[in-house]
Amino acid sequence: MNWILRYSNKFDYHTNLKAVLAPIIEDISGLKWLISDLEYIYWDDDTPPINMEDDYLILSPEQFRRIAEADMQVIWGVLLGIPKDEDIDVDLDRLPYADGNGLVWKNGNMQHPKAIIEVVCFDSSYTIVKFKVGALSDKLKAYYPEAVELEQFKNKSAPFY
DSSP states (O other), rough: OOOEOOTTOOOOTTBHHHTTTGGGEEEETEEEEEEEEEEEEEESSSSOOOOOOSSSSEOOOOOOOOOHSSSSSEEEEEEEEEETTSSSOOOOOGOOTTOOOOOSSSSTTSSSSTSSSSEEEEEETTTEEESSSSSHHHHHHOTTTEEEEEEHHHHHHHHTT
16 A cells, blocks of 8 residues: 655654654664655754765665654655665666656556665655555554545545646
């Protein structure tokens, strides 16, 4: 199942990975992450846990954990969790992206074939979370009952996609 988080009293601001991933952080702690199209605001005083000088990054589970626990608002970005025993092939001509990508609004579409979770941070307004593992989807929905099923949201609120 695929969800969109639009409103919640469980986070202080949209696209806050620390809050969004809270119910499943332990379940995804062993994944590698392909991150692209990232723009963020880092609220802490020390050095940000990520340096997005390249078009994409591949992070170890430990590196991603630092990002997921940081006080950081992701304005735009696509974060794809991939099992750590899988190789991550990256096509530079087809990097994952959010803005202007109508496919992020479609159920069952992930921007990397090996990803089991995709988090799309959309203009600091929405967080789309897609799963290939039903138990993870159920856990997120139980924690965020206000999450809306992506196709339902698309059909009622964003008919232009």
